[in-house]
Amino acid sequence: MSVRFPQRRRAAGRKPQLRLSELLKSHRFPWVCAVTLAWSSTAAGLTLPWLVQDVTRALIEQSPVTRPLLMLTALTLATALGQAGCGWLLARVGERLLLNLRRHVTDHILRLPMPAVRACGSGDLHTRITSDAAQVRAWAETAVVHLPAAGLGTIATLAAMVAVDPVLTLLASAAFVLAGAPLVGVLARTRRAASDQQAALADLSQRFLSQLVALTTIKAYRCEARATRTISHAASDLSSASVTAARLQALIGPLVGLGQQVALVTVTVTATHRITSGGMSLVTFSAFLFLLLFLPSPVTVTALGIAHLRTGLAARARLETLLALQTEQEQPRTKPRPAPLPVRHAVVFRNVTFTYPGTGRPVLDGLSFTVPATGLTALTGPTGAGKSTVFSLISRFSEPDAGHIRVLGQEVGSWQLSSLRRRIAYVEQRTTVLEGTVRQNLRLGSPDSTSDDDLWEALKTVGLHEVVQRLPYGLDTLLGRGQALSGGQQQRLSLARALLTGANLFLLDEPTSQLDHTSEQQVLQLLQHLAATRPIIMATHRPATLRHAHHTIAIPPPADRSTDPAEAVTTRLPSAAHTQTPAIHRADETHHDEVLTPALPPPESVVRPHSHQETSA
Numbered sequence: 001m002s003v004r005f006p007q008r009r010r011a012a013g014r015k016p017q018l019r020l021s022e023l024l025k026s027h028r029f030p031w032v033c034a035v036t037l038a039w040s041s042t043a044a045g046l047t048l049p050w051l052v053q054d055v056t057r058a059l060i061e062q063s064p065v066t067r068p069l070l071m072l073t074a075l076t077l078a079t080a081l082g083q084a085g086c087g088w089l090l091a092r093v094g095e096r097l098l099l100n101l102r103r104h105v106t107d108h109i110l111r112l113p114m115p116a117v118r119a120c121g122s123g124d125l126h127t128r129i130t131s132d133a134a135q136v137r138a139w140a141e142t143a144v145v146h147l148p149a150a151g152l153g154t155i156a157t158l159a160a161m162v163a164v165d166p167v168l169t170l171l172a173s174a175a176f177v178l179a180g181a182p183l184v185g186v187l188a189r190t191r192r193a194a195s196d197q198q199a200a201l202a203d204l205s206q207r208f209l210s211q212l213v214a215l216t217t218i219k220a221y222r223c224e225a226r227a228t229r230t231i232s233h234a235a236s237d238l239s240s241a242s243v244t245a246a247r248l249q250a251l252i253g254p255l256v257g258l259g260q261q262v263a264l265v266t267v268t269v270t271a272t273h274r275i276t277s278g279g280m281s282l283v284t285f286s287a288f289l290f291l292l293l294f295l296p297s298p299v300t301v302t303a304l305g306i307a308h309l310r311t312g313l314a315a316r317a318r319l320e321t322l323l324a325l326q327t328e329q330e331q332p333r334t335k336p337r338p339a340p341l342p343v344r345h346a347v348v349f350r351n352v353t354f355t356y357p358g359t360g361r362p363v364l365d366g367l368s369f370t371v372p373a374t375g376l377t378a379l380t381g382p383t384g385a386g387k388s389t390v391f392s393l394i395s396r397f398s399e400p401d402a403g404h405i406r407v408l409g410q411e412v413g414s415w416q417l418s419s420l421r422r423r424i425a426y427v428e429q430r431t432t433v434l435e436g437t438v439r440q441n442l443r444l445g446s447p448d449s450t451s452d453d454d455l456w457e458a459l460k461t462v463g464l465h466e467v468v469q470r471l472p473y474g475l476d477t478l479l480g481r482g483q484a485l486s487g488g489q490q491q492r493l494s495l496a497r498a499l500l501t502g503a504n505l506f507l508l509d510e511p512t513s514q515l516d517h518t519s520e521q522q523v524l525q526l527l528q529h530l531a532a533t534r535p536i537i538m539a540t541h542r543p544a545t546l547r548h549a550h551h552t553i554a555i556p557p558p559a560d561r562s563t564d565p566a567e568a569v570t571t572r573l574p575s576a577a578h579t580q581t582p583a584i585h586r587a588d589e590t591h592h593d594e595v596l597t598p599a600l601p602p603p604e605s606v607v608r609p610h611s612h613q614e615t616s617a
């Protein structure tokens with residue numbers, strides 16, 4: 001039912017990340033105030049029976065009642081005010097805690113390797129930062145404030161009852177224990193029930209989000225009813241899990257109430273007998289009765305507190321499983337070896353093997369090729385051959401099982417991750433427009449200080465400036481939920497974004513797949529200009545695009561590769577013009593060392609990217 005999390009890898013001796021002390025660390029003072037108020041109001045509530053006893057005694061003895069009545073009123077008000085203050089403080093610090101927790105978990109999720117994110121699933125991750133995080137907040141509040149205060153209330157009430165009449169206290173306690181015995185079993189099952197409920201919620205989110213992503217297809221094939229059924233199954237699982245959890249919680253109050261009823265009957269019968277025989281005063285009985293009526297309140301809060309604690313612990317365990325997943329290694333895994341300057345090859349693959357987790361069959365099996373330091377390199381191959389996978393390995397979204405990959409003169413694993421990715425402009429096959437303004441979308445990989453002039457120039461370069469000018473708020477138009485761009489326009493926006501990064505290496509996955517012929521020609525000419533000074537690798541099937549390429553790397557399907565990987569990978573050496581038919585060569589090192597970078601005119605109408613100091617890597 002639930003989404004499976006990938007195997008967690010916790011560093012030896014690493015402590016759980018969500019310890020209470022860590023969670024409360026940033027706002028200690030308000031927490032201390034909340035605890036003080038909670039304990040004070042509990043203590044004030046506990047003195048009420050004594051004041052009631054004073055009032056009763058005054059009424060029986062016909063002495064003035066004004067003073068005890070005033071004190072009773074003042075204390076009742078103080079208790080109520082204390083509870084209100086505690087609630088207000090808890091709302092504030094609880095929300096702070098939740099905010100910090102969500103920031104922490106979100107940051108962790110966004111730094112996880114892509115395979116781990118895919119294995120978790122977006123719905124499950126969504127549930128962890130919403131529902132699980134909220135339950136951890138409730139757990140912290142319960143553990144620090146409610147449960148100790150209720151526990152104190154229970155113990156103090158019992159102590160007061162013992163002080164008033166030990167025999168009646170014994171009888172009342174026995175009645176509570178007898179009636180409340182099933183409570184132990186109920187509390188023991190709450191954690192499991194809460195875990196099941198959260199897992200079912202994650203499953204529902206996952207299914208709902210995936211149906212939403214495919215909504216156009218669902219509508220086109222008129223299968224709304226089927227999609228609803230898929231979601232309904234998950235919703236019904238959640239409903240069953242919720243009913244189980246609610247049933248357990250609902251039992252707590254009545255079980256405590258039952259204990260109270262039995263205790264009341266036992267105590268009243270015994271006390272009546274003792275009062276009539278002169279062994280007990282009415283005043284003592286009224287004080288005891290008041291305490292007995294008061295007792296279920298802290299006992300119920302304690303029992304519910306234990307249930308909430310166990311629910312919160314289940315949520316905490318789920319978040320800790322997530323937080324124990326290793327994030328991408330920012331620091332290099334291998335020692336960097338200085339690259340000879342300038343680098344001869346932008347990218348080198350040597351016998352690279354890669355298998356997606358859980359698939360069992362390598363997508364790339366001993367793949368070798370070399371990409372020259374400049375020029376437009378086309379990466380071709382049948383669907384599913386592994387072109388996007390190659391990009392993924394170059395950007396270190398995934399790591400090879402075997403073989404060596406050098407990027408811009410360095411082993412890919414010896415790059416600091418952020419440095420590596422700063423040097424790469426990656427345009428995905430499925431273009432990505434984030435929810436935000438056009439300006440925010442364009443500046444995604446470039447500094448916030450990038451001027452509007454640069455943004456407009458980039459838009460002009462990819463032929464999108466007129467479209468953006470026509471948008472209601474120009475660069476400030478909100479994309480995503482608000483304004484929608486066509487597929488081709490999104491592709492241009494992604495290209496403009498990549499141009500603005502000033503990266504050293506461009507990885508473009510089918511960058512012209514959604515463009516018309518004229519636009520495609522414009523973009524290809526632009527890429528040719530850019531390729532004069534930097535390497536551009538472009539995954540493509542399109543003959544028009546292939547004709548513009550200076551080099552071609554053909555990745556064969558896995559079946560062919562298994563026979564002779566070295567034979568399978570071929571490179572078309574650059575031709576002076578794309579009108580000539582190029583020769584096909586094997587992609588071994590010798591040939592690549594002979595690669596000549598075509599002499600291309602310098603870019604004219606292209607955006608001048610921001611140059612990074614480290615371009616010589």
Ligand SMILES: Nc1ncnc2c1ncn2[C@@H]1O[C@H](COP(=O)(O)OP(=O)(O)OP(=O)(O)O)[C@@H](O)[C@H]1O
Binds near residue numbers: 357381384
């Ligand atoms: N996350 C993943 N988990 C498991 N298998 C995957 C994953 N991504 C891709 N694959 C598989 O790896 C193979 C190569 O996929 P990849 O996307 O790299 O191919 P491609 O050459 O880019 O294909 P296309 O030309 O259709 O875009 C495919 O068989 C695909 O099913």
